[in-house]
Amino acid sequence: MWNFVLSALRAAIPAGTPLLYGTLGEVTAERSGVLNLGVEGMMIVGAVTAFGVTHSTGNIWVGVAAAALMGGSLALVHAFASITLRVNQVISGLALTMLGLGLSGLAGRRYIGTPIGTRLVPLALPGLRDLPVVGSLFFRYDPLVYLAIILVPVLWFIMYKTRWGITLRSVGESPATADAAGINVFLVRYLAVFFGGMMAGVGGAYLSVVYAPAWIEGMTAGAGWIVIALTIFAMWDPVRALLGAYLFGGVRVLQYRLQPLGISPNLLNMLPFAFTILVLLISSGGVLRKRIGAPAALMQPYTREER
């Protein structure tokens, strides 16, 4: 039993890592006032890009960087539509997801069934990794897991303790005030959405080059949507994003570990999605009209003329 719990916990962290990247990105984008429902699409494009580039260069890091760039570029489509053209953010994000699913399917058709040929070596921190329990639980993951963990305090610090953070948050809370204070609202939003896309791309890359590692059409399988829910669950806070992502990683692990007990795999597949609804229910604040911590200008396009 103890071993079961330990190995489940150990597996939950890599399983939650793509979600963590995605959520950190979406938290940033939404903090600037732009909801991007295209995370699923950006993640899957990140996944196929990382796989393809890693496959041809033999270097995972080049693959991951390319995935970040592709995710970011795709996010710019949404940025242009929602910030400049002021279209409905819900529908535009949805369109981005469809676009990403189609693009990845088309681009990935030659990689189906292809082995990636290289793998990311777990960071072996000498001494630490051999500690009982703690060693296997905390010190035997690949570098991308640690990079995500490091990003959490970094992002938290930037968001709450620096000028950049204040700028970002003010644009999401009250764009007109920020504008009056001389902040370029449009630029900040573009950058935040671009960063969000990059993170989603890396999340997808983690799936295809480290976690799976393989290219499977539609392999994100709803992870991008869970990211959106996690952003709400995290109340737009990077630290809570970490907790949420690993919690969902745990749910995903449970889904596979419970299968041998004779529970239908189809019913177990419902688990993360049912859990998402539950999480939304908890974090939507019950009687409170307004979601706790939601940026006040979320989903509202900014126009100078209609100030």
Next chain:
Amino acid sequence: MNVPLHVRIQKRLAIPRWLELSTAIFSLLLALAVIAVVFRALGVDPIVAYRKIFRGAFGSLYGLSETTVKAIPLILAGVGLCVAFRARVYNIGAEGQLLIGAISGTGLALAFPDLPAWLLLPGMFFVGFAGGALWASVPALLKARFHVDEVLSSLMMVYIASELVNYLVYGPWKGLSEMGFPYTDKFSASAQLPRLFRTRIHYPTLILGLAVAAVAYVLIHRTKWGFEIRVTGENPPAARYAGMDYLKTALLVMVFSGGLAGLAGVGEVAGIHYRLRYPQGVSPGYGFTAIIVAWLAHLNPLAVIVTALLIGGLLVGGDAIQVALGLPVATIHLFNGVILLFVLGGELFTRYRIRLEWRQE
């Protein structure tokens, strides 16, 4: 900035019809051009692909009939989404509601195979509507009672519905005569919808869809409830000020659109497959595609009939290039996404007047 020339964007007070139509067509053409570029970049000859799509969808009587077949679920689900989106209630879960409709109809067909067709078929549509509506009522109630965002909750319900279909066709409902396929047994003759001549057009569902589109149009434009839907969507503060109950409206449009998607699901199992199959076998994403259909139609239920036929044609053409060029099923999502983005972007040019002006200093 010291550029004397600047862009001025003004809201139009009235949107002329011709502008709306020409922008929509122009957006569509532009989208197709962009997709052609993407195709070329990914090693697919766009001219060959487009010719195959057009020939496949509209180039023969068979193609036209298949286009109509695909338009049927798109009309039903799309009309429902028009009503919901008009109230700015984002039901993204039509796909799940459609699947639950299919499950409900199948349940009745398998339980009472000996009922006469005149009783069984309407009964299947009835339970299909109820099932879809019930499935949509979950996100609707979560929104009304707990302010849970309906975009996500309705979408999560799609994944759950899809797994429920899988569970049924691999488990308790697995057909004894289907040789291991994830299908239920074939429906009895009285649970099968009639078809038009030798096509697959199950015309009762088509007629139902056309009627529903007309009813929804009247509902939105000619009734008090429709007025409330429009005000709620276009000017929420005004709706609140007038004492309209937003949550009640949201609940009703969600349930209504879920019910219509459920009807589409019944049409698929009773008119096309005569059995429940694995989820992608019942619907290749009709519920999601219906979102585009509704948006392309500018949320006008009557225009949905036209856009459903257009997108239905694209689906048939998509099947054709899959077979002929060996492209993955997901290719169709590329079309969906790009077209939706361009149509959305094009709306800026209808809603606003854009002018280049010399700044007077």
